[in-house]
Amino acid sequence: MNHSHNCRATTSGISLALLAMAVSSSAQISNGSFESGVAYPNGPNIFVSGTPSPWYATSFTPDCYDNTGVDGWGLAGIPAYDNMFKGMVAADGHRFLGFGAGSTFSEAFKQVMGPLTAGNTYVISASLAVDDLGKALAYGGPYKGRGQVDVLINGVSVGQFAPNTASLTWETRSVSFVAPTASSYSVEFVALSDPLTHAPSYMGLDGIKMVPEPVSMISLGVGLTALAMKRRRVRG
Numbered sequence: 001m002n003h004s005h006n007c008r009a010t011t012s013g014i015s016l017a018l019l020a021m022a023v024s025s026s027a028q029i030s031n032g033s034f035e036s037g038v039a040y041p042n043g044p045n046i047f048v049s050g051t052p053s054p055w056y057a058t059s060f061t062p063d064c065y066d067n068t069g070v071d072g073w074g075l076a077g078i079p080a081y082d083n084m085f086k087g088m089v090a091a092d093g094h095r096f097l098g099f100g101a102g103s104t105f106s107e108a109f110k111q112v113m114g115p116l117t118a119g120n121t122y123v124i125s126a127s128l129a130v131d132d133l134g135k136a137l138a139y140g141g142p143y144k145g146r147g148q149v150d151v152l153i154n155g156v157s158v159g160q161f162a163p164n165t166a167s168l169t170w171e172t173r174s175v176s177f178v179a180p181t182a183s184s185y186s187v188e189f190v191a192l193s194d195p196l197t198h199a200p201s202y203m204g205l206d207g208i209k210m211v212p213e214p215v216s217m218i219s220l221g222v223g224l225t226a227l228a229m230k231r232r233r234v235r236g
């Protein structure tokens with residue numbers, strides 16, 4: 001076995017260990033997939049927020065959907081709610097959140113999350129879907145738009161999840177931001193109507209995650225590779 005091969009293998013081991021540390025220590029968002037906690041303590045109710053802790057509604061009443069139907073809006077549909085997201089399976093686990101926006105309202109939900117490192121860049125990603133089949137006339141609809149989702153950190157917008165390109169289909173969306181200096185941090189998602197048609201829009205969100213910007217980890221890898229090459233030159 002030659003010496004340079006050994007060196008490379010060690011470097012790669014260090015990179016993976018650091019990468020794992022960076023990812024495992026970055027669970028700033030809790031319950032990002034809405035899988036834990038009771039969504040509706042007194043049973044599904046369209047006039048009550050279905051946001052399981054530590055999420056809470058900041059505008060109107062976002063709705064929890066549950067593939068199993070044990071809590072939240074069973075996917076068999078509730079007649080009064082016109083079968084919104086009928087047949088939709090969660091992108092991750094068995095629950096997702098639905099929320100809508102029209103000309104006079106924008107539903108929103110929020111949580112106080114774990115600490116961030118000020119000045120570092122983070123990426124928030126999620127699965128986004130839209131039910132644009134024109135249902136729920138009595139509840140802010142008909143929802144025919146493909147809306148977007150405003151992402152706020154400490155009450156300040158850091159970008160939007162762009163509208164879906166297909167109906168009832170989970171698509172991955174992300175925005176990145178530089179963490180401000182603050183004593184605590186919150187993340188909030190606000191439903192926005194269709195940016196083109198302004199039609200009321202009803203979206204689903206699931207699998208919300210926050211991780212350090214991959215670029216910084218690539219830089220780390222480049223740094224370690226440079227270090228390894230330097231060592232190799234010295235030893236070789």
Ligand SMILES: [Ca+2]
Nearest residue numbers: 033092093095
């Ligand atoms: Ca989920």
